[in-house]
Amino acid sequence: xxxxxxxxxxxxxxxxSLRLSCAASGFxxxxxxxxxxxxxxxxxxxxISSIDGSGTGTYYADSVKGRFTISRANSKNTLYLxxxxxxxxxxAMYYCAKGESVDSGxxxxxGQGTLVTVSS
Amino acid sequence: QSVLTQPxxxxxxxxxxxxxSCSGSGSNIGSYNVYWYQxxxxxxxxxxxxxNNQRPSGVPDRFSGSKSxxxxxxxxxxxxxxxxxxYYCASWDGSLSGRVFGGGTKLTVL
Numbered sequence: 001x002x003x004x005x006x007x008x009x010x011x012x013x014x015x016x017s018l019r020l021s022c023a024a025s026g027f028x029x030x031x032x033x034x035x036x037x038x039x040x041x042x043x044x045x046x047x048i049s050s051i052d053g054s055g056t057g058t059y060y061a062d063s064v065k066g067r068f069t070i071s072r073a074n075s076k077n078t079l080y081l082x083x084x085x086x087x088x089x090x091x092a093m094y095y096c097a098k099g100e101s102v103d104s105g106x107x108x109x110x111g112q113g114t115l116v117t118v119s120s
Numbered sequence: 121q122s123v124l125t126q127p128x129x130x131x132x133x134x135x136x137x138x139x140x141s142c143s144g145s146g147s148n149i150g151s152y153n154v155y156w157y158q159x160x161x162x163x164x165x166x167x168x169x170x171x172n173n174q175r176p177s178g179v180p181d182r183f184s185g186s187k188s189x190x191x192x193x194x195x196x197x198x199x200x201x202x203x204x205x206x207y208y209c210a211s212w213d214g215s216l217s218g219r220v221f222g223g224g225t226k227l228t229v230l
Binding site: 035037044045046047050059060061062095100105106107108109110111112113 | 122153155157159163164165166167170171176206208210212216217218219220221222223224
């Protein structure tokens with residue numbers, strides 16, 4: 001059974017940093033691309049970033065490019081999202097999501113999410 | 121404003137058939153697969169339809185997807201109260217080099 005468990009969310013001040021983690025199990029982690037998707041309170045889904053199975057290919061939404069960094073540790077079955085220069089508008093539930101294949105980030109499984117609140 | 125356009129709301133009575141549309145362009149739906157997700161209140165999204173019209177195991181055959189040109193649709197037949205949720209379409213956008221979602225459709229079962 002595929003399981004994705006996010007952690008690392010919390011309250012942070014504007015301009016601060018936070019690192020999210022996603023522990024994956026139930027599948028061969030290195031064989032699948034991974035994504036981060038967020039959902040602001042009472043809003044829709046917004047794709048943030050994707051990374052291929054090897055970790056060499058990364059993609060970002062314009063809204064976070066240059067501020068967020070996606071990475072993965074295949075030996076630890078863990079996905080990360082380093083978030084710097086956080087803004088109030090980054091406040092959201094952040095979901096880790098599994099891609100369909102090693103280079104396709106089309107999402108087939110979602111984690112339960114971790115809440116990030118950016119506020120002074 | 122979302123790249124993919126969905127109606128903000130839809131409704132139906134138990135047993136009815138409802139459809140939810142998702143409109144895009146040649147750089148997304150016109151060139152790539154469409155995925156549909158269901159988000160029940162207070163929960164994470166769940167895959168409902170993949171690669172335009174395929175159902176994952178465990179998803180009832182009351183749910184079906186279709187795609188034509190730059191638009192896609194999700195149909196739900198035999199509507200049930202437990203279908204009340206938010207529904208999102210998604211695709212890849214080659215021009216943006218990013219994944220795009222529709223704004224979501226809130227389905228109400230009357």
